[in-house]
Amino acid sequence: MAASRTSDSECSPVKTRSGEGILAAMVFLAALLFYGWSTHVGWENLNLPGVEFRQTQTALSAYFIQRDHDFSLAYPTPVLGKPWSVPIEFPLYQWSVVWLSNAAGLELTKAGRTVSLLCFYFSLPALFLLLRRVGLTTSRSLIVLSFVLTCPLYIFYGRAFLIETMALLFSLWFLLGYLNAVEKRSFGWWVLAGLCGAAAGLVKITTFVFILMPACIWTVHRLWQTYRAKEKQVWRELGWTIAWALGTVALPLLISEKWLRFADATKALNSAAGFLLSGQLNSFVFGTVADHFSGSIWRQHRDILFHSIATWWVLAIAAAAGLMFGRRWWWWIVALLGCFAGVQALFPVLYALHEYYYVASAFMLLVAVGLAASSTLDSRLPAVVVWSFILILQAGQIVGYFRGYYPEQKGASTGGSAITQMLRVATEPDDVLLIAGQDWCSNSPYFARRRALMLRSGIEKDEILVSQYFAALHGESVGALVLAGDQRDNQQLLSRAVQEFGIDPRPVFKALDATVYFPRRLRLAAIALVPTIQDASSVELMPDAKADAQALVGHEVELNQFPVSYGQKFAGMSPLPFKYFTTFGLNRPTVEGRDMFFAHPITRLWFKVPAGRHAILVEALLSPAAYADSLPMGDRSDGFGLKVSVETPSQVRREIIDQWINPRDRSGDRGLKTFNQEFELAEGETIVVETDPGPQQSMARDWAMLGRIEIK
Numbered sequence: 001m002a003a004s005r006t007s008d009s010e011c012s013p014v015k016t017r018s019g020e021g022i023l024a025a026m027v028f029l030a031a032l033l034f035y036g037w038s039t040h041v042g043w044e045n046l047n048l049p050g051v052e053f054r055q056t057q058t059a060l061s062a063y064f065i066q067r068d069h070d071f072s073l074a075y076p077t078p079v080l081g082k083p084w085s086v087p088i089e090f091p092l093y094q095w096s097v098v099w100l101s102n103a104a105g106l107e108l109t110k111a112g113r114t115v116s117l118l119c120f121y122f123s124l125p126a127l128f129l130l131l132r133r134v135g136l137t138t139s140r141s142l143i144v145l146s147f148v149l150t151c152p153l154y155i156f157y158g159r160a161f162l163i164e165t166m167a168l169l170f171s172l173w174f175l176l177g178y179l180n181a182v183e184k185r186s187f188g189w190w191v192l193a194g195l196c197g198a199a200a201g202l203v204k205i206t207t208f209v210f211i212l213m214p215a216c217i218w219t220v221h222r223l224w225q226t227y228r229a230k231e232k233q234v235w236r237e238l239g240w241t242i243a244w245a246l247g248t249v250a251l252p253l254l255i256s257e258k259w260l261r262f263a264d265a266t267k268a269l270n271s272a273a274g275f276l277l278s279g280q281l282n283s284f285v286f287g288t289v290a291d292h293f294s295g296s297i298w299r300q301h302r303d304i305l306f307h308s309i310a311t312w313w314v315l316a317i318a319a320a321a322g323l324m325f326g327r328r329w330w331w332w333i334v335a336l337l338g339c340f341a342g343v344q345a346l347f348p349v350l351y352a353l354h355e356y357y358y359v360a361s362a363f364m365l366l367v368a369v370g371l372a373a374s375s376t377l378d379s380r381l382p383a384v385v386v387w388s389f390i391l392i393l394q395a396g397q398i399v400g401y402f403r404g405y406y407p408e409q410k411g412a413s414t415g416g417s418a419i420t421q422m423l424r425v426a427t428e429p430d431d432v433l434l435i436a437g438q439d440w441c442s443n444s445p446y447f448a449r450r451r452a453l454m455l456r457s458g459i460e461k462d463e464i465l466v467s468q469y470f471a472a473l474h475g476e477s478v479g480a481l482v483l484a485g486d487q488r489d490n491q492q493l494l495s496r497a498v499q500e501f502g503i504d505p506r507p508v509f510k511a512l513d514a515t516v517y518f519p520r521r522l523r524l525a526a527i528a529l530v531p532t533i534q535d536a537s538s539v540e541l542m543p544d545a546k547a548d549a550q551a552l553v554g555h556e557v558e559l560n561q562f563p564v565s566y567g568q569k570f571a572g573m574s575p576l577p578f579k580y581f582t583t584f585g586l587n588r589p590t591v592e593g594r595d596m597f598f599a600h601p602i603t604r605l606w607f608k609v610p611a612g613r614h615a616i617l618v619e620a621l622l623s624p625a626a627y628a629d630s631l632p633m634g635d636r637s638d639g640f641g642l643k644v645s646v647e648t649p650s651q652v653r654r655e656i657i658d659q660w661i662n663p664r665d666r667s668g669d670r671g672l673k674t675f676n677q678e679f680e681l682a683e684g685e686t687i688v689v690e691t692d693p694g695p696q697q698s699m700a701r702d703w704a705m706l707g708r709i710e711i712k
Contacts, residue, residue, distance in 0.1 A: 032149055034398065055162055197248070272469050336364045509540060637702050
């Protein structure tokens with residue numbers, strides 16, 4: 001924020017009304033409590049609302065940093081193929097998220113939100129001290145801060161998985177340190193400014209460039225004031241001011257420049273990342289001449305302003321109040337508005353296309369609104385009118401939040417889509433996804449938790465570039481091919497993937513706007529897993545896959561033809577079965593708070609253990625919904641049979657457990673039942689765990705569930 005040469009002690013005092021301090025503190029506390037509540041709306045959701053493509057890019061880097069313990073400067077952002085590093089910002093935010101997640105045991109999304117919120121909260125003291133510098137009393141400063149806290153943008157993006165609030169944090173503390181270092185010629189403040197400025201430039205250079213605007217305005221004003229004073233040794237004073245100013249920004253600028261060079265050199269190693277080099281982005285970052293005068297660009301700025309920062313009538317009323325009562329602050333308000341508009345003029349496209357960029361600058365407009373609103377305290381209006389006016393403006397901001405971001409924020413979601421659920425369960429953790437038709441959006445790779453080669457829009461049919469990108473993947477295991485949008489019929493790309501990565505040319509399923517293919521080694525497992533995902537109803541098996549699915553139901557299936565991850569369907573079983581037979585397919589429902597294996601009759605599981613003396617433990621239950629009192633007696637299940645047998649190589653069986661579980665007629669059979677039995681196993685013999693319809697041979701609602709199966 002711009003400031004005059006005068007220090008705080010030289011600012012003329014602002015008269016305060018009786019009780020102003022208490023009432024201002026109450027307004028601030030109410031705003032703070034509302035901010036705390038609103039930022040936790042939808043906290044448990046694992047989706048990332050608000051420019052999700054950018055949040056997932058940051059989250060994807062954090063995920064692989066955590067998974068691979070990769071804290072190198074060339075950190076992973078695996079969306080453009082090998083090499084997997086395409087650094088843009090310095091990974092201080094991502095490292096902080098991973099450190100917090102590891103230390104506190106927080107799920108990664110919650111850790112990302114927590115780091116962002118902490119950065120925002122720690123920004124407030126710096127902004128408070130800056131407000132005190134311009135002559136605001138503590139009470140007026142709290143009123144101004146309350147407008148920042150009720151801003152919809154800072155609520156919504158203050159908890160996003162983004163670097164924005166960390167960049168804001170360091171930028172505000174840099175500005176405070178810079179003003180004090182230059183004014184007081186203080187080494188301590190110089191160190192603070194240098195460290196925070198370097199961190200701001202590394203985390204997000206555009207935010208640091210913005211904060212240099214008010215620093216520059218303040219410096220020019222101070223130089224002018226010094227020159228006008230005509231004091232002795234004026235040129236020496238001017239020289240010292242310039243020296244301290246340049247010396248304070250030198251380190252941050254030098255470190256930022258070094259990082260940009262390193263990032264460019266790293267990105268240049270990836271042939272698919274050339275478009276991200278600094279030199280290639282200039283026209284996008286700073287805009288073209290046409291962009292600066294584009295009506296559509298500025299309409300987007302207007303829409304963000306009224307939707308995200310302040311409703312139009314709040315701004316209009318605040319402007320009227322400022323004109324009538326805020327003459328003391330007119331120049332400050334002009335400077336604040338100038339900086340707010342100036343950064344949009346400097347980065348017109350960035351701010352128009354990415355509303356979260358306004359996290360860096362929106363506080364300037366909100367401080368101007370706060371100054372205008374608090375200026376009514378200097379008027380002769382009755383106290384009740386003044387405080388009602390301030391509260392009405394605050395209410396306008398809160399209403400704007402509920403009308404705008406709140407519905408998007410509260411929507412329940414586990415994150416991702418049916419496609420990413422399938423990619424996550426049907427591929428191995430180190431598999432690579434080939435994706436065309438989604439540009440280089442990180443949504444699918446992040447929610448699938450997989451590395452990816454995403455073919456950017458416009459190059460999917462460029463044989464030379466595709467050949468380069470595919471060649472870079474030599475030695476990697478490709479787990480799936482996703483053809484989405486206008487690339488769903490790209491037969492040329494499909495043929496290349498079939499030839500080079502063993503993709504089966506028969507599509508497995510389609511969902512949303514995408515068709516998904518798997519390599520031959522994963523195809524059967526993927527088909528079997530489709531019914532087990534949460535959003536299975538939105539996935540349509542393709543004709544060839546439907547035919548193959550019949551071989552997985554009502555037939556004995558060997559597990560050795562599936563990837564290791566397929567064993568998760570048999571979680572809780574030790575050892576895992578080597579063969580299974582199901583009548584209705586594999587599924588793992590939650591029953592009475594437990595994750596169970598769905599074993600509707602007839603289900604059989606075969607286990608291999610060494611010959612010798614063993615003991616087996618089997619947990620089983622019938623789902624309470626199968627015999628609920630609300631069902632007619634004739635519709636209730638009569639239970640199921642649970643059998644454990646030793647099977648000889650000639651497939652002769654001898655039963656060691658034979659139980660009929662009938663909770664409809666026997667209350668003692670309700671709930672989870674545990675069965676234990678010791679047995680002797682000869683060489684070549686196996687164990688079979690089986691469910692059948694019971695003595696009456698009725699399979700109606702025989703929703704049998706198996707828990708742990710342990711053979712020791």
